[in-house]
Amino acid sequence: MRIGLLTEGSYPYATGESRLWCDRLVRGLGQHEFDLYALSRSAQQEEQGCIRLPPQVRRVRTAALWAPADDGRTHGRRERRRFAGHFKDLVAAVCADGDGFVDGLYGLAELAREHGGLYAALRSETAVRILETACRAPGTRRTVHGATVVDLLLFADRLERALRPLLLDWYDEDGLGAVDLCHAASGGPAALPGLLAKRFCGVPLLVTEYGVRLRAHYLEAAGAAGLSTPVRALLAAFHRQLAGEVYRQAAVITPGNTHARRWQEKCGADREKLRTVYPGMAADRFAAVGDSAGAGDPHTLVWVGRIEPSKDVIGLLHAFAEIRKEEPAARLRLFGAPAQSPEAIACLAHCKALAAQLFPDEADGAHAVGDNPVSFEEIGGPGAPELVDAYAAGGVVVLSSVVEGFPVSLVEAMFCGRATVSTDVGAVVEVIGGTGLVVPPRNPRALADACVALLRDPARRERLGAAARARALELFTVEQNLTAFRDIYLELISHSPVQREAFDTDGEPRPFAHPAESHVPGRWTGTAAGPHTPSWAEEPRLVTTGAPRETPEEARP
Structure with missing residues (x-):
């Protein structure tokens, strides 16, 4: 099978939200061929380069959403x-x-x-x-x-930037017209080539959204400087209309969780098309920590993520001040990626200043990690701890977000067999499934009480951690993700027979290049002939090869 994988701002570039799962998908389904059609979002992303692609990626075509795309033509x-x-x-x-x-x-x-x-x-x-x-x-x-x-x-x-895929020369028999299936790795502009491939070439479209693109646009627009209210309203309406058309034309839509599914339904997606497929995450790297789930400092709370306003580290610090009153031996270690943007740097500085204010005698930055009640540490830098070491450092992992999609750090903590305390946002409750404590967001008192409860009960921590690991291994591994998409690919192609001609090396048509495919209307079981009547005993039905045809009027009952 030949898959046209459509991405925006991710795979095959070295950065991007869906880069990892796209790479795992392509490498895990080596029996298929992949043609990659990628839209880049910035010059910086292109400068950072692309990852090394596996041999099943047969073609890569890219286009920029950020650079001028003037073809030099004007209309008569x-x-x-x-x-x-x-x-x-x-x-x-x-x-x-x-x-x-x-x-x-x-x-x-x-x-x-x-x-x-x-x-x-x-x-x-x-x-x-x-x-x-x-x-x-x-x-x-x-x-x-x-x-x-x-x-x-x-x-x-x-x-014009959002509609730039309309200008591309991807929609012919040498491009997307040659694939069996278009798989858009997100909604929005990434799915536009899939819409046109279906319109011009009849190629079926599969849309996967682990974070709903329309929701991401709303969040970006709300925090964007320099956009007036009319511009925000116009952009929101355009993306809402585009999302509705993408959902209408997609043969199958695969949200990454129920939270994303609800968004898609509100935007007009047909429930019959929706199938939840959880992101596939590599569990092997956390196996050593998961097998020794009882290890780690039982008095230490661990937080892992990007330090930004939506993660509400400020609320977590206020909650930890309450925790220290009841558990003086408690420690809080915050692990994050290096801050790069001005907003991230300012947020980190604000959090450190608040920690110094709340713990003036201890958080002066001059002591070792073990001497401070609160520490801010980077992950993956020179001499810095690795991600696995961060989760292994404590007995309880905390998520304090006020806005969240699919909580990746929470799943990683579950792979490590750690008990968790989380705020009830996004897909948190769906991911946890009863294996951790969940509290309302923006409620430091509730967050503190839940953390104290787990710090004081080692048996409960161990029990919740074991249950969390078992749930993560059942639902969130790469293997389950690949199995789901393998089945969806086969199902879609079975309903959309191959239409293109196959040619040999001399350019001559190659007969019998594709197996015959048939479409049988009606149901195979439970028909009007009776629940136990075999299909061969029923009245004859019209069988067509290739795409279904209309039954002639004179042949209709």
Whole structure:
């Protein structure tokens, strides 16, 4: 089977959210061929390079969402009229949640495929005027009525970047038209090539979202500086419309957890298409710690993650001040990746200042780790502890987030057989499943009480840790993830027979290159002929080879 894997800002680049699971998927399904179609998000990401790809990746094609993509073409009078009509449909639906989004999107895609020139058209004065008219039209949302020219220009720029996959030359028999299945590693722009491959070539689409792309956009837009309210509203409406079309056209959608599944359902995804497939994580690296689950300092709480506002380290420090009042021997070790962005550096400095304020006699930074009640440590740096060592350092692992998708650090702690205390956000309750303590977010008192309860009860810690490890090994390993996708691939291809021609080395058609495939309407069991009647005893049914055909009128009962 030939899979077209569609990514945005991740695989095969050395950075990105879904890089690891994509790499495990490709390496684990070595019986299939993979064509990789990757969209990059920044010049910095491309400069950091790509990872080494396995031999089953037969082709890599990349495109940048950040760099100008002007093909140098401009539209003639007829093409300008076509563009104006399709663009009006799209932006009218964006401004008023109308029904023209799909017609506008595919109309622009066909125009770009036939004539190019979409880059210049989307940034033209005509596009800005159409946007302004749509924002002022009756029935549009109140939040976009006040859009200024600057707002419209900024939105047009963001819209052109999001629609850049429409300009690519990937949609022919030498590109995505040659694959058996498109697998989008996220929604949003990454799934756009899959939509066009289905539209132009009939290739089925599978969409996987371990973090819902629309939700991520909402969070990014809320914290983005320089975006006015009208621009935020327009971008949110566009991405909401795009997500709805992706979910409608996908043959199967695989959320990574129930939390993501609920988001997808609210955005219009059909429940019949949804199948939860948990992320596959490497359990082997944590085996040594998991086998010695009772080890580690029983008085130490461990926190692992990125130090940023959504992780609420501030609330954890206030909770730990309460813990120290009841358990003076308690220690808190915070392990995080090196802070790189200005926001992360500022957040880390704020947390260290608060720790020094809450524990003035001890947290002066001059003592060793064992002498401080609170320590901030980097993972993976020169002389710094490794990730496995971080989880092995204590008896209880704490997650204090106020916003969370799929809690990776929590699963890692479960692989290590550690008892956990977590806040009830995202997919935490689903992941824990009764093997840890869960408290409300932004409640330092509740967090402190749960931690004290586990610190004082070693038997309970050991029991919860063992149960957590067993659950993680059952649900969250790479093996279960590969098995799920292997079955989904086979199911989808069985419903979408191979249509392309096969040729030999001389360019001649190669007969019998693909096995015959058939589609039998109706059910195989429990039919009207009776629950025990074999299928061969029923009335004859029409059997077609390849794609299903309409039954002729004269053959219908």
